[in-house]
Amino acid sequence: MAKYLEFESMTEGLENKVIQDLKFRTGNFVWRIKFNVPLDPKTVNNVNLYVTSINLAPLRTSIRYNSMDNEIEIEPLEPYAQNESYVLNITTNVASLNGKHLAEPLQVQFKIE
Helix, strand or coil, X not given: CCCCEEEEEECCCXXXXXXXXXXXXXXXXXXXXECCCXXXXXXXXXXXXXXXXXXXXXXXXXXXXXXXXXXXXXXXXXXXXXXXXXXXXXXXXXXXXXXXXXXXXXXXXXXXX
């Protein structure tokens, strides 16, 4: 498979967990984030999960939570620009159904090639 995203940096420990599984090139790809426990749907929102440009300008996104698979989808409402860096942010405000929050914020800096 051809490389489409360049991962420029990420929170330590995510290196083996962030993978590319793209079938075709598009500037509107969807991030899918899998959790190992059910989440509190009230904590899955654009405040707790968001994408910014490298200069912190927010990108408009749609966020969906699939409770059957414990998976969040983050879809841009505008295409990513080629050769511009972005940061996917997941804050510690994301919580499980039993109220346990993420231990640390997670970030993945990426660029579309």
